[in-house]
Amino acid sequence: MEAVAVPGVDLDAQALIGLRRLTGRAPNLATRKLAARPGGVVTRRRGRGSETDDVRLWIDGDDIRHIDKNTTARTGELHVRTFRDERERAVLLVADFRPAMLFGTRRAFRSVAGAEALAMVGWRAAAEGGRIGLLAIGAGDQPAFQRPKGGERAMSAVIGVMARAHADALADVDRPDPPLDAALETAAGALPRGGHLILATGLDEPGDRFDDVLRAARSRISITVLLVADAFEREAPRGAYAFETRGGRSGWLSGRRRPSDGEDPRRARLVGLGVPAITIEASAGPERVAPLLERLDGLR
Numbered sequence: 001m002e003a004v005a006v007p008g009v010d011l012d013a014q015a016l017i018g019l020r021r022l023t024g025r026a027p028n029l030a031t032r033k034l035a036a037r038p039g040g041v042v043t044r045r046r047g048r049g050s051e052t053d054d055v056r057l058w059i060d061g062d063d064i065r066h067i068d069k070n071t072t073a074r075t076g077e078l079h080v081r082t083f084r085d086e087r088e089r090a091v092l093l094v095a096d097f098r099p100a101m102l103f104g105t106r107r108a109f110r111s112v113a114g115a116e117a118l119a120m121v122g123w124r125a126a127a128e129g130g131r132i133g134l135l136a137i138g139a140g141d142q143p144a145f146q147r148p149k150g151g152e153r154a155m156s157a158v159i160g161v162m163a164r165a166h167a168d169a170l171a172d173v174d175r176p177d178p179p180l181d182a183a184l185e186t187a188a189g190a191l192p193r194g195g196h197l198i199l200a201t202g203l204d205e206p207g208d209r210f211d212d213v214l215r216a217a218r219s220r221i222s223i224t225v226l227l228v229a230d231a232f233e234r235e236a237p238r239g240a241y242a243f244e245t246r247g248g249r250s251g252w253l254s255g256r257r258r259p260s261d262g263e264d265p266r267r268a269r270l271v272g273l274g275v276p277a278i279t280i281e282a283s284a285g286p287e288r289v290a291p292l293l294e295r296l297d298g299l300r
Contacts, residue, residue, distance in 0.1 A: 008108035011166035016119040016159045022290040023124040054082045089194050090131040090148035093118040094187045095162055096201035096228075097138045097169035098177040105232040106283035111169065113282035114200030114228045115162055117289055121198050121226075121296065126155040134158045135190065136165035137183040139175035144168075145190070179207025188217035198296075200226040200280070203266040214273050224296060225270050225277045 005012060055068050058078035071079040095118055101111040108116075122132050132155050133148030144165035146158050180201065187197055197217070203225075207213075217223060270277040278292055 008104065008112055010170070011112055011115055011163045013159050013163040016115065016163070017156065019116060019119045019286055020123040022286055023120055023127060055079050056082060089196065090133060090191055091122070091125045091196045091198060092133045092135060092148060092187055092191050093122050093158065093162075094184070094197060094199040094201075095134065095136040095165070096180070096199070097136055097166050098180075098204065099139055099169075099173050099175060100177050100204035101202055101228070102170060102173050104230050104282050106230070107285065108282050110202050110228045110230055110282045111166060113280055113284075113289075114226060115166060116286050117226045117228075117280050117293060118162070118198060118200050119159060120286065120290055120293055122155050122158055123152075124293075126150075126152050132158055133190070134161055135183065135187045136162055136169075137178075137180070138165060138169040139172050139178060140168075141178075143183055143186065147190075148195075177205040179205050179210070181207030181209040181213045184210070184217070185213045188213070188221060188223075191221050193220045194222075196222040196224070198224050198226065200228055202228050202230075203269075211269075211273060214275060218274065223275050225275055226280050227264070227267055227270070227277045228280045228282060229264070230282045 055071050056079065058067070058080050062080045066080045066082075068079045068081045095111070095115055097111050101114065102109055104110055104112070107113075126132050129150070131148040131150045134144070134146040136144040138144075144161050146161045148154075149157075180203070184199070187199075191197060214223065264279070267277050267279065278295060280289055280292070
């Protein structure tokens with residue numbers, strides 16, 4: 001007998017596809033002339049791309065500002081540089097589906113809330129002409145990977161991979177969390193220079209090399225973290241709370257109420273590393289999260 005999907009626990013691919021309707025809320029998105037750069041980053045188009053694509057012989061009508069002096073001097077003939085349009089830059093969605101993320105006390109698991117936010121970012125980036133890919137991290141050694149490709153069809157493929165990876169993670173929930181640093185290093189290496197990595201995580205078990213990996217990655221790509229939080233992490237009174245996983249493992253969680261004006265140490269760590277972070281409440285539905293993601297416009 002086929003198991004019935006549980007809202008907020010299982011990841012529904014059709015629901016993620018439906019989130020496309022929430023990605024048209026950026027102010028003046030339809031009226032401004034924009035550079036189609038992925039990752040939810042919106043800027044005015046300014047001339048050609050900035051990445052050199054090729055060097056070729058000068059032809060009538062070429063811009064003299066693009067003359068390649070070195071090649072011209074070496075060959076004795078005028079050569080110009082051609083550039084790759086910035087719309088070809090890639091965005092990689094990184095979904096943390098490790099066991100600690102398969103937890104939630106209101107509305108949805110943190111893993112589901114993170115996947116919803118990533119889907120909205122992905123749909124928006126696809127609409128702006130970006131190439132969208134996915135790395136989904138679970139408890140196993142091999143993360144699920146979808147190479148960045150362009151178009152809405154590519155985004156649909158990303159969602160399919162994401163949903164399958166989440167189902168696999170739910171079936172493998174009774175394993176310890178592997179450190180996040182190794183997977184983050186893999187994700188950063190899968191992006192070309194100038195790409196944008198969007199990581200949705202609760203920052204559990206970051207690993208000893210996490211800070212170093214982030215610093216090294218930031219030298220060649222942009223990184224934004226969607227920091228997914230559950231209400232229990234802020235509002236649980238002191239005490240011990242019994243839990244049981246879908247796989248039958250049971251245990252205890254300790255609760256400690258965080259002061260309402262206290263700074264989240266995970267967010268403070270990211271800010272200290274120069275990494276923009278947006279807090280995503282797992283209890284908030286996509287309708288409430290979508291406006292927060294518009295803040296990605298100014299991050300680069």
